[in-house]
Amino acid sequence: MSGSHGGKLKGGLQSRHMTMISIAGVIGAALFVGSGKQIALAGPAVVLxxxxxxxxxxxxxxxxxxxxxxxxxxxxxxxxxxxxIGRWAGFTIGWLYWYFWAMLMGWEAYVAGQILHAWFAPIPDWGFALMLTIALIGANLMNVKNFGEFEFWFGLVKVTAIVLFLVIGSLAIVHLWPFGHARGIAQLTASGFMPKGPKSVVTALLGVMFAMIGAEVVTVAASESVNPGKEILKAIRSxxxxxxxxxxxxxxxxxxxxxxNDPALVDPTRGSYNVALDALGIPxxxxxVNCVVLTSVCSCFNSALYTASRMLYSLSRRGDAHRVMGITAASTGTPYVAVVISSVFAFVAVYMMAKSKMDLYDILMQTxxxxxxxxxxxxACCQLRMRQRLEAQGIELELKMWLFPWLTWAVIVFVIGALITxxxxxxxRQEVLYTSALAAVIVAMGATAQRYGIGKRPPLAGYTQMATAERAVTR
Known part of the structure; x- marks a missing residue:
């Protein structure tokens, strides 16, 4: 496969692709399966x-x-x-984000393997996980429009499933659904709305954040669309x-x-939607649910590989990853080296599945x-510092944060407070400590790279203008 160092991405994402990425990007398997744990943790107040x-x-x-x-x-x-903020900050958050999506691919491959093995027992779960990994790597090695097509149809299935659930569930709680034994709105306070206190709601927030991560992917994908600003603006507003x-x-x-407190909610083989559909009497x-979850994990794997590879490509372009990761295919404009390297943890997961050692992968996932x-x-910290600089450059901001800087500070305080709680x-506690420890290691690497100028540092668009603007602001 011929390619070029420092090649540019060709793009190819259409408006309909971007619309579905923005709509379905927040719908992951954690919503269908993992939400049961949060419900058990916080009770009906989980909605808060x-x-x-x-x-x-x-x-x-x-x-x-x-x-x-x-x-x-x-x-x-x-x-x-x-x-x-500085090179160390971009280095740290870039590699931490890459690690998250790269690790997540392995977990999604595991879930898909489990579902497919339950349907077709003669083939081992790791065999299905390997097939899924190879198939989606192949899709991501092609033009980015193929990623867009996969996400469009995967996303359509997820959105359709959620909408149908909302319609049927709404009919049930107003007692217009003729089957099952759903109690309705009275269930919210049957055992107390917040049975485990306010602290449980804050604790459930981490699981919620894990489920919701992905909304920001649209800002990564937008750079490969025809009209990035328009697509981002549309996604933010919706x-x-x-x-x-x-x-x-x-x-x-x-x-x-x-x-x-239904024990089925925390059963890893079922999930909250499965239990709810049983209550509705749906055969x-x-x-x-497994069909929807399978579609969701395939979508998440596909999106994770795309996001991780583009982050690795960006790090390479900035000199924070080896330049080989910035090579793009001449025919498709895809950073194929970054795609292959980003899939490493998926193959690690397949190996651990084959050796029955996925418990070790669970420990890695905690980081x-x-x-x-x-x-x-x-x-939030970036926006706090960049707002003044962008305005000093004379850039007319099409979208502005409200009540700046007070609302930005409120977000910063809230996130820090949530982590401490x-x-x-x-x-x-383990997830917070393990992730913090990993972040500290990457911060040290980034600070070292910044201090000693390790790695080739190509000029980036915007650096000169921002430096000039900052000097003007300082004066």
């Missing part, structure tokens, strides 16, 4: 955790949109951290109804249909437990 998480995501996306529309870049917030409808709305229905509920909160904290409370 999802609402708080949704508001946080909306504010963060607004801040990210302000920067991304002004300066679209495939490195997104990693590039902005580099420009606004993020409210996406979060409210898909997460808050659907989880509200689940807690109305199923008692929060073959587990098969239906990604609160990456979303670190990403959101970085975006989670570490002190204990439920997610």
């Amino acid at each position: 955790a999802y609402l708080a998480g949704g508001i946080l995501v909306f504010l963060v996306m607004r801040m990210l949109g302000e920067m991304a529309i002004a300066q679209p870049d495939t490195g997104s917030f990693s590039t902005y951290a580099d420009r606004a 993020v409210v109804w996406r979060i409210v409808l898909f997460y808050v709305g659907s989880l509200f229905l689940v807690v109305c249909l199923v008692p929060y 073959h509920a587990q098969l239906i 990604t437990g609160c990456v979303a909160l670190f990403v959101y904290l970085t975006i 989670m570490a002190v409370e204990g439920t997610y």
